[in-house]
Amino acid sequence: MNPRFHPQDHHWLDYAAGQMDPASRSLLEAHLAFCDTCREQAGRTVDAGARLLAPAEPAPDRLLEGILARLKPAAAPQVGTETLPLPRSVWSLLPDLGGAAWKGALTRGFRFLEASPGLFLIHMEKGRPFPEHGHRGLERSLILAGGLRDGREVLEAGDFDESDATRVHTPVALADEDCWLLASLDGGIRFSGWRGALQRLAGK
Amino acid sequence: MTLEAPRSSSRLSNLPDRSLLARIAGQEPEALAELFTRYGGRVLAYVRAMAGPSFPHEDAVQEIFLTLWQKAGLYTPQGEDAAGWIFTITRHKVFDIQRSIGRVREGGLPDPEILEEAPGPDPTLAPSLEKALAMLPEEQRAPIRLAYYGDRTYEETASLLGLPLGTVKTRIRSGLATLRTLVLGRGNP
Numbered sequence: 001m002n003p004r005f006h007p008q009d010h011h012w013l014d015y016a017a018g019q020m021d022p023a024s025r026s027l028l029e030a031h032l033a034f035c036d037t038c039r040e041q042a043g044r045t046v047d048a049g050a051r052l053l054a055p056a057e058p059a060p061d062r063l064l065e066g067i068l069a070r071l072k073p074a075a076a077p078q079v080g081t082e083t084l085p086l087p088r089s090v091w092s093l094l095p096d097l098g099g100a101a102w103k104g105a106l107t108r109g110f111r112f113l114e115a116s117p118g119l120f121l122i123h124m125e126k127g128r129p130f131p132e133h134g135h136r137g138l139e140r141s142l143i144l145a146g147g148l149r150d151g152r153e154v155l156e157a158g159d160f161d162e163s164d165a166t167r168v169h170t171p172v173a174l175a176d177e178d179c180w181l182l183a184s185l186d187g188g189i190r191f192s193g194w195r196g197a198l199q200r201l202a203g204k
Numbered sequence: 205m206t207l208e209a210p211r212s213s214s215r216l217s218n219l220p221d222r223s224l225l226a227r228i229a230g231q232e233p234e235a236l237a238e239l240f241t242r243y244g245g246r247v248l249a250y251v252r253a254m255a256g257p258s259f260p261h262e263d264a265v266q267e268i269f270l271t272l273w274q275k276a277g278l279y280t281p282q283g284e285d286a287a288g289w290i291f292t293i294t295r296h297k298v299f300d301i302q303r304s305i306g307r308v309r310e311g312g313l314p315d316p317e318i319l320e321e322a323p324g325p326d327p328t329l330a331p332s333l334e335k336a337l338a339m340l341p342e343e344q345r346a347p348i349r350l351a352y353y354g355d356r357t358y359e360e361t362a363s364l365l366g367l368p369l370g371t372v373k374t375r376i377r378s379g380l381a382t383l384r385t386l387v388l389g390r391g392n393p
Contacts, residue, residue, distance in 0.1 A: 013380055016288075018295035019351065019358055022303075025296065032278040039280040047281070047288035059244030063262055067240065067269045068233055074274075092274035 003035050003158030012038075012045040023119035023184035026093060027142040027160065030182055033089040034158025079113065086144055086180060087157070094121070109173075120183045124148065124173035139163045139185050146179035148172060217241075221286035229277035236273050243290050244269070250291070255298050268297045336383050344379030347372045 007028055014020040015028050032039050074091045077084045079100055086094075100113040100121075109128030115121045124130055126146070140162045147156035150171040155161055173179035216224065216238040227235035247268055251261045271293050279289045337345055351361040351372070362372040 010377055013377055016292050017351065017376070017380065018292070018299050022296075022300060029275065029278055036280075039278065040282060042278075043280045043282040043289070046279075046292040056245040056249035059240070059248045059265060060262075063244060063248075063265055064237060064240045064269075067266050067273075068237065070266070070270060071233055071236070071273055073231060089277065093278075 002037060003031065003156070003160070005153075005155060005159040005161055006035065006038055007031060007160050009041075009045075012042050015042065016045045021118060021184065023116065024140050026116070026119050027140050027182050027184055029093050030090050030142045030144060031158060031160050033087070033093065084180070085178075090144055095119075097121070115182075118184055120185065122179075122181050122183055124171075124179040124181075126173050126178050127175045128173050130171045130173075139183060141181050141183040144180040144182060146177040147174040148179045148181070149174060222281045225276045225279060225281070225286055228273060236269065239272065239286075240269055243287070246287075247290060247294050250294055251298055254295070255302065259298075260301065264297055264301055267301070268294050271297060340379050340382060344375045344382070347376050348379045348383070351376055 011020070011024075011028060015025060020028070028042075032042060074088070076088075076091055077086060077094045077097050079097045079102065084097075095116045097113065097115060100115060102111045102113050102123075109125035110123070110130060112120050112122040122130070124146075130148070140160070141155075142161075143155050143157050143159045145157055147154060147159075148171045149155075150161070153161075154174070155171075156174075216227070216234060219227075219238070221239075221242070224235050224239055228239065244265065248261060248265050251259070251264050251268075255261065255264070268290075272290065275293070279286065281289065337348070340348070346365060347361050347367075350364055351358055358369060358373055358376070361376075362369045365372065
């Protein structure tokens, strides 16, 4: 089933223009893994850039040899010895989590890790709430597996959500399945000072 | 597990990009080699033009094709080829590397005229795009040149033009939408 909540046209323009922070870009790409409609929309948006790649001399063969030597088959993401139960379509979109550590011990049934600067992987056990929080800036999220209820809305795998600083909310994982999601918190290098929000929730 | 390192084969050379991407998504290294044969030179030229001299151009090209390998399943080309998507991934990767090497622009921003000083023809700008850009109103063209093709953030663009950030974003979005129609409406140059 296609997701119900999608990034908007301006998100794809920002994506195509390279004006989106890397963490939010990861969310949009994860959405593409679920959404045929947006794959076409994103395709239309980026196709305008095709004209920038004008003909040029071939690249040196050694570059290709280096690329092929580094190809790896897709593998399920792991944190320590734990293999995460995420859909195969998003395996290659997550950064290497080998060095990441779960946080969130203060709240049972809720944990998270910072997958890359400003990009958080969040795991909520079924039926468990995300600690109440407000936003000092923009929060975007993308459901990878399971689902959650946020006020009157239910978000499920592939759904994209964006909240601004005025919203205080307490999402709750659906009762029948653990929820895994990615969130970007106006983080990244250009927007430093924001990604502390989750750490503060964990008492760090 | 190590994947073999084949060269591009003639078997794949007649396939459209769309089919090639599907094969890359299916983890066929030969298909990535064919994509490199088609686009490697253009990507390298674009990285050189975009990132300037003190930048790891060849490392970036390798990273870009490794990213294409990982993300091929996400893209559905709407046109004849995958160049638009490859260009987008290229821009992202150049920005990421610039961030990671801590490039900081201090001491004032370069004058906008610097964009016009590239020696000889700009290898990254195809004639049809230049024509389409020229058809935009100046208030849209200037921020697009700076933010989209000039490697400036929205904030830097607003500062350069002396405009509020929101105004710059609105003009860029309107201009890009028009540009998209103009360029796609004309077909391949």
